Amino acid sequence: MTTRKEAIVVAAAELFAEKGFSETTTAEVAEQAGVAHGTLFYHFKTKENILLEVFESIMARYQAxxxxxxxxAGSGMAAIEALLRFQLAFVEENRQEYLVVLRDFPSYLANSDSPQKAVVQRRLAGVVGVIRQALERGxxxxxxxxxxxxxxxxxILRGLVYGLTRHKLLGFLALPPLGEAVVDFCRQALQPAAGA
Amino acid sequence: MTTRKEAIVVAAAELFAEKGFSETTTAEVAEQAGVAHGTLFYHFKTKENILLEVFESIMARYQAxxxxxxxxAGSGMAAIEALLRFQLAFVEENRQEYLVVLRDFPSYLANSDSPQKAVVQRRLAGVVGVIRQALERGxxxxxxxxxxxxxxxxxILRGLVYGLTRHKLLGFLALPPLGEAVVDFCRQALQPAAGA
DNA sequence: ATCTTGACTGACTGCTCACTCAGTTTTTAT
DNA sequence: ATAAAAACTGAGTGAGCAGTCAGTCAAGAT
Incomplete structure (x- = not known):
């Protein structure tokens, strides 16, 4: 059974993904969730807190x-390749919720020093950490x-993946399918020189 | 001599860079420009048009x-390296205005089909075109x-550069200086195999 | 001197929107 | 059954905001 609170998070994810955080009103979220406007503020103190919950729910799955x-993975290089493929697949499968992350983080919270910022920061540092470990292993x-x-x-790898994903989901330009080209590009950049 | 109109664009660039488009009010722009509120709307039809002017002024310089x-550059590979170095330097020197581009494009216009969108689209396609030509030459x-x-x-290269720049200017995480590491990474990925 | 025009002003308007709260319904505990 | 607590409701509020407009001012043009 889905609770009202969950319904709110799902509805918010859809709308934030489609239109962005600032351009979505709380009234729309309530309607989409099939809930009275006031109910939002019973479960969440502010609109921003709803955004944070959406972010956490997707990032927890992502990092896991x-x-x-x-x-x-059987080797360091295999781990990097697995990470790249996972990223590409995850974005495909969670297109909508991932859009929220792309649209509103980190830019939205950039100039606030709310406790929310710390939560986001920890998540992103975790992601870089996983990549670093794979590189060291390799x-x-x-x-x-x-x-x-x-x-x-x-x-660099995180920037690469982020930039590509952003262009794919938010960009104006039609991208060709990049799956294996990305993996090849990175393998080439990372692998030991042939004669070594 | 700087006209009022120019003063408005400069002020808007500063504020949009610092706080983002949606979070900046037209009243703030007017004050920063040392101009009455109404003057904004004498020179620009809407707030969005101010944003577009800021975007154009920076992107024209960027593409040039x-x-x-x-x-x-003396070769295709040298051209790519020059592009990467240019990008890193440009962002350094135009940090503030470049932030506007990173913050609000393309996400802000993603769901509108205003004529403004076409302008932005043309610019971005131009950037990819320059990279492609360098690759073909190489x-x-x-x-x-x-x-x-x-x-x-x-x-992929555009995504890489975009993602890194975004993390550098907007990210929560402190980045190590990446200049030459980025160039090396790309050279490695692009150069012909040693034994070829 | 008088007229015209274009730049500029700032008080005002109408609307949007996040958030509140007094009251109702539903659930849980006893 | 009854009381207490938790979940939920939606009309209302007040702040904030983009854009308007009637009017001022200064610089040519006649």
Missing amino acids: GMEAAVAN RQDGTIRGDLPVEETAH | GMEAAVAN RQDGTIRGDLPVEETAH
């Missing part, structure tokens, strides 16, 4: 998926170039 | 810079792997 992908088992700066590369 | 970087002069899918890779 990343960790599973890494755990099942350096040790020799499937990834030894001269690669790990911290920097982890951020 | 990209084209210059490519023109002065394939022909042999400085870039021949088996690389050009269209796909152009989008």
